[in-house]
Amino acid sequence: MVTALAVEPVDGPDVLxxxxxxxxxxxxxxxxxxxxIPARLVIKGLPLSLxxxxxxxxxxxxxxMCATFTTTLGAAKGRTPARTALFVYTTATLATYGVASYGFLPADELRLADxxxxxxxxxxxxALAVCDGVRGADRLDFVLKAVVVCGAVIAVIAVFQFAVGLDLTRYLELPGLRxxxxxxxxxxxxxxxxVAATATHPIEFGVLSSMLLPLAAHYGFQARERAEPTVRxxxxxxxxxxxxMFSVSRSAVLGAGVVAAVLLSGWPGRRRARALSVAAVFLVLMKVLVPGLLGTFYGLFANFGTDNSVLYRTNDYSIAIAEIARHPWLGRGIGTWYAPKYIVxxxxxxxxxVETGxxxxxxxxxxFLAGAYSALRARYLSGNPGRRDLGLTLAACLLVPLVGSATFDLLAFPMVTGVxxxxxxxxxxxxxxxREEAGTVSGRNLLETPDRHGSETPGRPGEAG
Structure with a gap:
């Protein structure tokens, strides 16, 4: 068993x-x-595409799950809004799956539901492993910095795809994958x-970039305020x-607009002015280096009412309404509505x-709302400027998929869904x-461990869930 949630709490800032x-x-x-790894690469030899x-x-x-059943592996215990929402989401999904599979489903739809x-x-x-297994701000920063760095790496792949038409993902052949x-x-x-970089579609890559952009800026501002190297x-x-920009996606721009609205409303005036100045310079560079790019984006929104992709999205409302009326509460079953059997x-x-009611x-x-609320609640509770800024940043990031779900089928794209x-x-x-820093954790410390006489000895500071 991989004890990947095992943490040895120690005094001081190092929680690992x-x-x-x-x-x-x-x-x-x-x-x-x-x-x-390109999202189209799946494991060979499995009955499901994983x-x-x-x-x-x-x-x-x-x-x-294994760490949750113990008090010695360091996993946090107790409720949080995000954890509760994930539990409810899983329960509703299982209910939908149970109802759908209890009745008759064609073999192809049952396989896709599985x-x-x-x-x-x-x-x-x-989500649960990160929520309960990543203990302390340093370890959370470690994870989120990895997200930013990997996002920058795939952006380099996108630059090659856009600039010279070279798709580097075609040269990545890994054993055991197809x-x-x-x-x-x-x-x-x-x-x-x-371009799509390693994602499955340019829309997915664009929305993913709009989610990662505020995280990268957060660590840039934090490094500057801590007098640390900022260039990276x-x-x-x-x-x-x-x-x-190179995804040329309307959904990506909408996501970036949501991020900007949240961040600009919460940032101090000096940072707000600096960010707007940098954004203006960036757009000028894009206009000079890639003629026609900004005009294409303008056309995506100026021609919104006559755009074929928009008209296609709205023509299927009558079909959706009829299908929803057949299964209003729990839907027809997860994964059972798919192309080309049904309209997209x-x-x-x-x-x-349609699928889950x-x-x-x-x-x-x-x-997603519970995640954004958790981030803003953390911002409210924390007295650390870096934590407060991270809370605002995560809230902005989580509103992107919430808005983007209205413009594309988010759960069909593994990369943006996973992030x-x-x-x-x-x-x-x-x-x-x-909560731990503010001393507002309520309830008994569930990481208490029994001593040799069988009595419970309170855990060290920082162990509370």
Whole structure:
């Protein structure tokens, strides 16, 4: 058994036991597998199409479950809004799956329902492993910095795809893996290359970039305020920003707009002015270096009412309404509405209400709202400026998939879904840390360990869940 959640709490800021793996270790391995390995590469020989990242997230969920049953492996105990929302989401999903599979389902739909259930359990597993297994701000920073660095690496891949049409992912052949789909990750829109890096589609890559951009900027600002080297983080920020532009995605711009609205409302005036100045310079550079790019983005929104992709998204409303009326509460079953058998809903909310009903779509949105609330609550409780800024940043990141789900079927894209659930767990972990620092943890310390006489001895500071 991998005791990846094992933590040896020590006095002082270092919460990780010397030389021992913890939840952050598994989370970083998951991030590397999720972002650096092309999402189209799946494991050979399995009846279900699972990526290495899904395997890591299932392992993380198993470790979380084992650690939850003990008081010696360092996993946090007790409720948080994020953890409660994940529990409700899982319960609703299982109810939908049970009702759908209890009745008759065609063999193809039942097989896809099984696959969808495994992926949902995997995503919830990594979220819980981060929420309860990443203990302390230093370990959380370790995970989130890994997310930023990996995001910058795949942005470099996107730059090559956009600038010279070179898809580096085609040269990545790993033993034990196979490509689930063929074809290039480079598309053309208005004579411009539209790239996906290691993601499955440019929309996914663009939305992912809009989620990672505020995290990169956060560590750039924090390094500056701590008088630490800042160049590396601003390089990451620039690369991720370029990747967002090179996706040529309307959803990515909407996500960036949501992020900007949240951050600008919470940042101090000096940082707000600096960020707006940098954004203006960045856009000027994009206009000079890539003529026509900004005009293409302008056209995506100026022609919104006549855009074929928008009209396609709205023409399926009548079909969705009729299907929802047949199964209003728990839906027809997760994963059972798929192309080419059925029309594609480029809207995760519509697809979710069709597959899981009103209950399912409500808890789906609640998971992201609970994550954003956890992050903002951590910001409120913490007296540390860095933690407060991270809380605001995570809240901004988690609103991106909430808004993006209205423009594309988010759960069909493994990379952006995996990062979304990881950030939900990160928000829960940050809230636990802020509660411990503020001394507001309620209830008995569930990490108390019995002494040799059988009585309970309170754990050391920082062990409370």
């Amino acid at each position: 036991g010397r030389g021992r793996a913890d939840g952050a270790t598994l989370a970083v391995l998951f991030v590397m597998a999720l972002l650096l 990526t290495p990242a899904s395997l890591f997230s299932l392992l993380a969920g198993m470790c979380w 696959h969808a259930l495994v992926l949902i359990i995997a995503n919830v597993g990594i 490509y689930s789909t063929e074809g290039s990750m480079v598309e053309i829109r208005d004579s411009l290359r539209r 983080w601003w390089v990451c920020t620039g690369l991720i920003g370029a990747g967002l 809903f480029d809207n995760q909310y519509i697809l979710t209400v 009103v209950i399912g779509v409500t808890v789906f949105a609640a998971v 979304s659930f990881l950030l939900i767990g990160a928000a829960g972990s940050l809230l636990r840390t802020s």
